[in-house]
Amino acid sequence: MTITLHQVVPAPIREKALSGMSDIWNRELVLRAGDHIKVKAPSGSGKTTLTHIIWNLRRDYDGTVAYDGVNVLDIPAEAMAQYRQEKLSVVFQDLRLFGQITALENIELKRNMPGKPYCSLEKVQAMAAQLGVAHVLGQQTSTCSYGEQQRIAIIRALVQPFTFLIMDEPFSHLDRDNARKAAGLIAAECRDRGAGFLVTDLDDDDLFDYSVHLNL
Secondary structure (H helix, E strand, O other): OEEEEEEEEEHHHHHHHOOOOOOOOOOEEEEEOOOEEEEEOOOOOOHHHHHHHHOOOOOOEEEEEEEOOEEHHHOOHHHHHHHHHHOEEEEOOOOOOOOOOEHHHHHHHHHOOOOOOOOOHHHHHHHHHHOOOHHHOOOEHHHOOHHHHHHHHHHHHHOOOOOEEEEEOOOOOOOHHHHHHHHHHHHHHHHHHOOEEEEEEOOOOOOOOOOEEEEO
């Protein structure tokens, strides 16, 4: 899968995007499966806007976003759903977990979304043990700490097939040790699938072996 941004300028931050300081806004950028991309930017520079534009959640921008050469605005709803089920996964900054159901039920919604589970329940449990959240799988998600919820959201993103993973500040509420564990799991899953990823953050880090560094 390739994701192409061609001279994208988001309306809410138009002046900043046209300043010429960004490696992404108002430029030609191609994201490919296998790329490990770090996007560093201060608050208010559009990290979440970027992830939402790539995911085709918002369309208030000039320029073009394309999946495999096709403008996302021209992709029918059914085909877009298929991209999100089979090729493109995401960890939103606000997580978008359902608080009234358990952590495991949140994961299971994604694991079973295509109709046939991509990975086994045993693998889900192993991921949860690796990230130190096995004990909260049966809890209502709203009762989990935000750091626990972040780890649940990461597992949820990994239990579906994908060739590209988008993560918006996925470790913001994790200590160094837990962030390393989560990054290790993500890197292993992406390596096994030959998948690429893009992660946004406020600062530099050494959690991944990045192939591309971009400033927003």
